[in-house]
Amino acid sequence: MAQQLRALISSDCDVQVVQDAQSLMVAVGLEMPDIVITDITMPGNSGLAAARDILAAHPEARIIFVSVRVEPAVIRQAMAQGARGYVVKADAGDELANAVQAVLDGGSYVSASAQDVLKRGR
Template sequence: MARSRLVLAEDHTEMAEHVRSLLGDYDIDIVLDGEGLIAAVSANAPDIIVSDITMPGTSGLAAARDILAMHPNARIIFLSVHDEPAIIRKAIDQGAAGYVVKSDAGDELVDAVQTVLGGGHYLSSSARAALKGGP
């Protein structure tokens, strides 16, 4: 069986390598910013996208908006330090299939990717907690 293709947008090298180690069962292309993400998705049609939100240049949210306009069926998971309810809601409202707070990645990112690849939606435990308690 062919391995799923994943594009990871992450501007911090250490975090990108950590995610690569967590998701070793996937073919992963790493890009450093939103512009690179848009180009990689257009060139490679990945099965799933994992993106940071805060990156130099085009943010992950802006890149996702552009990607979803071109590829409405794209499956995007945000992997971010941001655990503010407004940001999580914005990501989901813009069409993200998942949101994982970076502190949850070690325990939950593999489940998130598998769930989203299977057609589901995923919010990490910290994201769910933020939405329950947030404005």
């Protein structure tokens, strides 16, 4: 999946792929990327825990979650913790580039499927 996501955005960005939460933390500390794209579910710590730790150490970090998780509580938790974007993996082909651009421009982004789930989950 990481390679597919890389293909979606690599023409415009320098992309580094890591395999687990610990590697993500190290990479962010060393590189301080413009955007961190991560999953909720990953080896080691969850993506939510990794994002929380990244934002505690680097409050300026901009995080976008790309996940199969579509539960309203998970999406809300991700955004409440400071993520700037949430893209459901099924939407990534159509929406990830838009999410990256919106976050780079200082905004936030929630993909269409995630928005639908949030509306229904109220």
